[in-house]
Amino acid sequence: MHLKIAHLYPDLLDLYSDRGNVIILQKRVEWRGLRATVDEITVGHEPDLSEYDILVLGGGMDREQGIVAEDLQKRRENLQQAVEKGTVILAICGGYQLLGNYFETAGGQRIPGIGLLDIETVGAKVRMVGNVVAEMEIEGVKTNIIGYENHSGKTYLGKNVQPMMKVIKGYGNSGEDKFEGVRQGSVFGTYLHGPLLAKNPTLADYLITLALRRKDLSVRLDQLEDGLEARTQQKLYKRLVESR
Numbered sequence: 001m002h003l004k005i006a007h008l009y010p011d012l013l014d015l016y017s018d019r020g021n022v023i024i025l026q027k028r029v030e031w032r033g034l035r036a037t038v039d040e041i042t043v044g045h046e047p048d049l050s051e052y053d054i055l056v057l058g059g060g061m062d063r064e065q066g067i068v069a070e071d072l073q074k075r076r077e078n079l080q081q082a083v084e085k086g087t088v089i090l091a092i093c094g095g096y097q098l099l100g101n102y103f104e105t106a107g108g109q110r111i112p113g114i115g116l117l118d119i120e121t122v123g124a125k126v127r128m129v130g131n132v133v134a135e136m137e138i139e140g141v142k143t144n145i146i147g148y149e150n151h152s153g154k155t156y157l158g159k160n161v162q163p164m165m166k167v168i169k170g171y172g173n174s175g176e177d178k179f180e181g182v183r184q185g186s187v188f189g190t191y192l193h194g195p196l197l198a199k200n201p202t203l204a205d206y207l208i209t210l211a212l213r214r215k216d217l218s219v220r221l222d223q224l225e226d227g228l229e230a231r232t233q234q235k236l237y238k239r240l241v242e243s244r
Ligand SMILES: NC(=O)CC[C@H](N)C(=O)O
Pocket: 015, 058, 059, 060, 061, 062, 065, 092, 093, 094, 095, 150, 151, 152, 153
């Protein structure tokens, strides 16, 4: 068993330690005695993305997003193929916006997305910044997710996507509908940095499990010692939600 992870545009999309998500995926696979490798892919590289089990995109500033958007257009079909073959995609903030139809910046510049997700994003004058507590259903179980958001874009969901989480505290997609992120099959987009998977090991393991299923491997992941993560979650939940 060999889990292949690709980190897309690590040089252009990497805010608030988004790279940590890639490290966590690799480590949590290795800690189970399995093999995981990471390839870094950026502008000019031409691998077949459908050969990867997990693709990760981080967040970025508007300027960097413009550069990535141009390169992503060339990968649109290849990304579609990857999704059809069950590749798991995790896209954070700026990366999330670019998988949608477009991102219109607060300055009025329209950056085209690749339309993999049925979402549209429009920049607001006031940025949405702060810690977030949300709730996500993972394999039928309501799970608390914590993270940090910092975005101008307000994302609105089309008919073909489901929100990934419900916001308990924070703004989420737009600050208007209590939705956070989207899930469309094996594609997950979210505004939560953190790094998200370091703070939410249950979500990390869920993505790994989905990626293993793509290989028809229903490996049961051994339980890891996640006490520190659980205590950190509880502390933040108490501070942000219970003491309001
Ligand atoms: N944190 C981010 O990735 C920001 C994305 C985008 N530039 C925005 O401001 O909405």
